[in-house]
Amino acid sequence: MTPMIRLWLMKSEPGVFSIDDLARADNRTGGWDGVRNYQARNFLKAMRKGDRAFFYHSSVQPPAVVGTVEVVREAYPDPTQFDKKSAAYDPAASQDNPRWFQVDVRLLAKFKNPVGLEAIKSSPELRDMPLLRHSRLSVQPVTPRQWKRIEQMAGH
DNA sequence: GCCAACGTTGGC
DNA sequence: GCCAACGTTGGC
Numbered sequence: 001m002t003p004m005i006r007l008w009l010m011k012s013e014p015g016v017f018s019i020d021d022l023a024r025a026d027n028r029t030g031g032w033d034g035v036r037n038y039q040a041r042n043f044l045k046a047m048r049k050g051d052r053a054f055f056y057h058s059s060v061q062p063p064a065v066v067g068t069v070e071v072v073r074e075a076y077p078d079p080t081q082f083d084k085k086s087a088a089y090d091p092a093a094s095q096d097n098p099r100w101f102q103v104d105v106r107l108l109a110k111f112k113n114p115v116g117l118e119a120i121k122s123s124p125e126l127r128d129m130p131l132l133r134h135s136r137l138s139v140q141p142v143t144p145r146q147w148k149r150i151e152q153m154a155g156h
Numbered sequence: 157g158c159c160a161a162c163g164t165t166g167g168c
Numbered sequence: 169g170c171c172a173a174c175g176t177t178g179g180c
Contacts, residue, residue: 036176038163059178059179063178117179134161134162135161135179136163159178159179160180161176162175162176163174165173165174165175166172
């Protein structure tokens with residue numbers, strides 16, 4: 001039986017963690033920590049090894065999909081929730097009862113031609129992306145059709 | 157820096 | 169359980 005590969009989009013502010021940071025990491029792999037939204041967390045927990053995701057840069061000009069990553073480790077407790085020095089510290093979380101999770105991702109490709117938010121808005125095939133409707137959802141599903149369209153726009 | 161959208165908190 | 173107040177995200 002062939003496991004279904006799911007497709008996602010994950011947002012990050014490049015000033016905090018950028019696609020180039022991931023490119024420089026050991027094995028081009030890093031933990032996607034700091035997610036503190038329940039709906040986004042539930043999507044993180046639904047991710048399976050081998051799933052792919054777009055890496056989206058938010059809060060920069062221009063906001064854009066800048067590449068693709070692959071899930072290499074499924075959800076496990078995000079250690080920053082226990083770290084009092086972290087901005088993502090959550091006093092309500094405990095080791096016994098973690099509230100927040102992260103996955104590890106490996107960089108697959110950095111787009112030569114990032115796909116800007118403006119271009120996404122102008123493409124009729126992409127009008128239903130949660131990105132355009134729920135701007136605050138930092139981890140969200142992508143349909144195969146949307147995936148193909150964005151890769152096409154990126155020249156990949 | 158502003159502010160719309162929307163998620164979270166807490167008083168009742 | 170409602171909802172006002174508050175906080176955060178993220179485009180502009």
